[in-house]
Amino acid sequence: MPLNTWLLAIRPKTLPLAVASILLGGASAGAVQPGVLALALLTALLLQIVSNLANDYGDGLRGTDGPGRTGPVRVLAAGHVTPAQLRCALVQVVLLALASGLALLTWALGNDIAAWLGFLLLGALSVLAALGYTLGRRPYGYLGLGDAAVFVFFGPVAVLGTGWLMRPELTATGGWAALVAGLLAMAVLNINNIRDLKGDAQAGKRTLALRLGLYRARAWQGAVLALALLAAERLMTGWGYLALAGLWPLAQGFRLVLTQQGEALNRALALTAKGTLVLTAGLALGLVAG
Known part of the structure; x- marks a missing residue:
């Protein structure tokens, strides 16, 4: 795919969420290991790109990203790529994520077989979650379960998992950090789903925001x-x-979420992702500085 198309497909404005989770996870351990942190960041970013590509592919095939959508351009629905091209790119990024994840575990865990088994299971679940949001016979994103999955994988899995790779123990600090990262990732997804209420309703994508309705989805954002x-x-x-x-x-x-609908919420999404990165980076700095 051309570079511009590739950048559209990976959705760079959402990638700060992966960075935020890993930064908080590493800092919450109290003993940052640069090599582990770098590989964890790479793996998390690749997994999020897998999710974004799969979302584009799945929604494109189902017709969810129709001509009336108000969000950013989706490369399959817009005809910038064929299904085969996007599927090929998706497979390649999955393989890169697996390679990065294995390198991370090799660096951090050595010969600890029990830890390897646990993290291999988490890795497999993370890949399945990234793919299953819009792919498969019953994609969970169409059942209103995307928010819960985002909380789990950007919160406890990413934050506590990264912390454990740095120092094998669970702490209250890690628990609070997981809540911060998971909840802020949910906030970004909720904005995305409020923006897409009309198109999702037409396509039968029953997101949590759609189930709640506009006004309660806005209240949920504040909560x-x-x-x-x-x-x-x-x-x-x-x-x-x-x-x-x-x-x-x-x-x-949040102000935009309360007062705007449709395309104007693209800016709300970008602002919330930016705020998430700034807030979590500040928290991480404080935790590392002690």
Whole structure:
């Protein structure tokens, strides 16, 4: 695929969510290992790209991304690629994610067979979750389960998993960090689904936002952000107060959610992803600085 098409397909504005989860996970361990952190970041980014490509492919085949959608261009629905080309790209990125994940486990776990088995299971579930959102006979994204999956995989799996690879123990700090990352990832997905309410209803994609309806989905957005900030407050200390810089883009994104619909929410999504990265980077800095 041409570079511009590839960039459209991987959805760069959503990638800060993967970075946020890994940064918080590494920092919450209290002993950052640069090699493990770098491979964890690469693996998480590749898995999110897998999810984005699979979403484009699955929604494109089902006609969900029709001509009336208000979100960014989707490469299959727009005719920029054929199904075979997108499927090939998806397979290639899955293989890269698997290779990166195996390198990460080799670096971090050595010969610990029990840990290998546990993380191989988590890795397999992560790949299946990335693919299963819009692919398969009963994609869970069409059943309103996407928000729960996003919370689990961007929160406990990514944050606690990264922390464990740095230091094999579970802590309260890691638990609060997992809540922050998981809830903020849910907030981004909820904006996406509020924006796409009309198209999803026509395509039979029963997201949580669609099940709630516009006004309750907006209220749910406020509740999720409030819970994320309450969890973040438990991690703020010293340099961690720099995380407050993330409140402005988060607030601006929420204002748009409350007052706008359709295409205007593309900016709300970008602001919320930016705020997530700034807030979590500040928290991570505070945790590392001690």
